[in-house]
Amino acid sequence: xxxxxxxxxxxxxxxxxxxxxxxxxxxxxxxxxxxxxxxxxxxxxxxxxxxxxxxxxxxxxxxxxxxxxxxxxxxxxxxxxxxxxxxxxxxxxxxxxxxxxxxxxxxxxxxxxxxxxxxxxxxxxxxxxxxxxxxxxxxxxxxxxxxxxxxxxxxxxxxxxxxxxxxxxxxxxxxxxxxxxxxxxxxxxxxxxxxxxxxxxxxxxxxxxxxxxxxxxxxxxxxxxxxxxxxxxxxxxxxxxxxxxxxxxxxxxxxxxxxxxxxxxxxxxxxxxxxxxxxxxxxxxxxxxxxxxxxxxxxxxxxxxxxxxxxxxxxxxxxxxxxxxxxxxxx
Amino acid sequence: xxxxxxxxxxxxxxxxxxxxxxxxxxxxxxxxxxxxxxxxxxxxxxxxxxxxxxxxxxxxxxxxxxxxxxxxxxxxxxxxxxxxxxxxxxxxxxxxxxxxxxxxxxxx
Numbered sequence: 001x002x003x004x005x006x007x008x009x010x011x012x013x014x015x016x017x018x019x020x021x022x023x024x025x026x027x028x029x030x031x032x033x034x035x036x037x038x039x040x041x042x043x044x045x046x047x048x049x050x051x052x053x054x055x056x057x058x059x060x061x062x063x064x065x066x067x068x069x070x071x072x073x074x075x076x077x078x079x080x081x082x083x084x085x086x087x088x089x090x091x092x093x094x095x096x097x098x099x100x101x102x103x104x105x106x107x108x109x110x111x112x113x114x115x116x117x118x119x120x121x122x123x124x125x126x127x128x129x130x131x132x133x134x135x136x137x138x139x140x141x142x143x144x145x146x147x148x149x150x151x152x153x154x155x156x157x158x159x160x161x162x163x164x165x166x167x168x169x170x171x172x173x174x175x176x177x178x179x180x181x182x183x184x185x186x187x188x189x190x191x192x193x194x195x196x197x198x199x200x201x202x203x204x205x206x207x208x209x210x211x212x213x214x215x216x217x218x219x220x221x222x223x224x225x226x227x228x229x230x231x232x233x234x235x236x237x238x239x240x241x242x243x244x245x246x247x248x249x250x251x252x253x254x255x256x257x258x259x260x261x262x263x264x265x266x267x268x269x270x271x272x273x274x275x276x277x278x279x280x281x282x283x284x285x286x287x288x289x290x291x292x293x294x295x296x297x298x299x300x301x302x303x304x305x306x307x308x309x310x311x312x313x314x315x316x317x318x319x320x321x322x323x324x325x326x327x328x329x330x331x
Numbered sequence: 332x333x334x335x336x337x338x339x340x341x342x343x344x345x346x347x348x349x350x351x352x353x354x355x356x357x358x359x360x361x362x363x364x365x366x367x368x369x370x371x372x373x374x375x376x377x378x379x380x381x382x383x384x385x386x387x388x389x390x391x392x393x394x395x396x397x398x399x400x401x402x403x404x405x406x407x408x409x410x411x412x413x414x415x416x417x418x419x420x421x422x423x424x425x426x427x428x429x430x431x432x433x434x435x436x437x438x439x
Binding site: 004005007008011012014015018019022030031034035037038041042044045048053056057060061064065066068069072073075076196198199206209213216217220224227231232233237241244247248251252 | 334337338340341344345347348351354355357360363364366367370371374377378381387388389390392393395396397399400401402403404406407408409410411412
């Protein structure tokens with residue numbers, strides 16, 4: 001049994017390293033994308049073996065559901081931009097050195113391989129050496145698990161990870177939500193969205209798949225959110241699943257996307273951070289400290305924050321996939 | 332019994348690594364994508380086997396999410412690499428309000 005587990009881990013490790021290497025070394029971008037999807041799958045298995053099912057769940061939702069679709073669509077957008085430039089048509093707007101096309105030009109330039117090889121090798125060796133030294137001298141410690149276990153009764157939930165994320169270290173989660181929001185603001189500041197390139201897919205398979213899958217995905221998302229209070233799950237995972245369902249809908253009819261009205265969309269996207277901040281300030285005023293809860297109120301407040309965060313994360317992921325401010329407001 | 336489950340999971344992991352040949356060699360993008368989709372199915376089975384072998388029921392949820400969402404990449408692929416676009420389809424620098432074209436599969 002143990003020998004088999006070790007063998008499984010070794011094969012998994014070899015697979016992860018091999019896939020990562022081929023993914024980075026691939027000159028064919030489509031192949032790199034498919035290898036990255038495979039990498040996500042193997043990584044989820046690795047998280048399972050590291051006994052972190054919460055992260056495996058997040059990796060499954062994001063790696064399987066969102067990154068693959070995002071990278072494929074981005075690749076197609078790149079191709080359409082390249083084709084437009086190659087055909088010699090005047091491209092509007094004219095390329096400016098700081099604009100989004102600077103990155104494209106950088107991709108085009110041949111890499112100065114000979115001059116960068118030695119510095120890159122030195123850098124990799126130094127960083128690798130430092131990492132090995134840091135891991136070598138790791139102090140023997142039991143970690144924070146006993147501390148968390150001792151305080152589970154005041155956390156309001158039954159799952160230690162959720163207790164840490166939304167009670168003991170709520171500050172970290174709050175800032176993570178803020179980062180997701182800032183990422184979207186960054187994407188929106190680049191301008192209004194281009195249409196997602198999509199070819200017709202005639203036949204009953206795509207609409208039928210969506211009709212069956214989207215409701216199941218919504219139910220699964222709500223289930224994972226609910227499970228977060230006593231088992232692996234929670235707002236980020238549920239948000240990623242609901243976001244993937246939204247991306248499916250976007251992919252199904254990109255040309256007639258019913259654009260969400262700006263006001264409610266912005267409200268939904270900022271709901272998680274705003275509610276978290278309000279609860280935190282209330283805790284500060286009531287004497288529990290910033291982001292602290294009264295013991296009796298911990299469970300309902302955590303659920304409230306998680307529901308709002310799930311909504312915000314799902315909306316943000318779909319908005320990031322569509323990329324660009326909603327059409328119709330150029331304020 | 333858990334030894335059997337683990338051995339089966341190990342075998343399936345081996346098939347994923349073998350299947351990587353198809354991803355690396357292609358030749359078509361369809362071959363590569365289909366291989367990745369089959370990895371997804373294999374991954375679901377590995378997760379279920381591990382959940383039985385390690386007695387961790389939470390892994391069933393991970394398998395459920397994988398089974399559910401592996402289709403998203405497939406739908407994206409079909410939309411990008413499916414039939415060629417009709418010549419008048421707008422693809423770039425257009426906004427929905429200025430777009431009147433309808434797609435044949437969307438009028439349900």
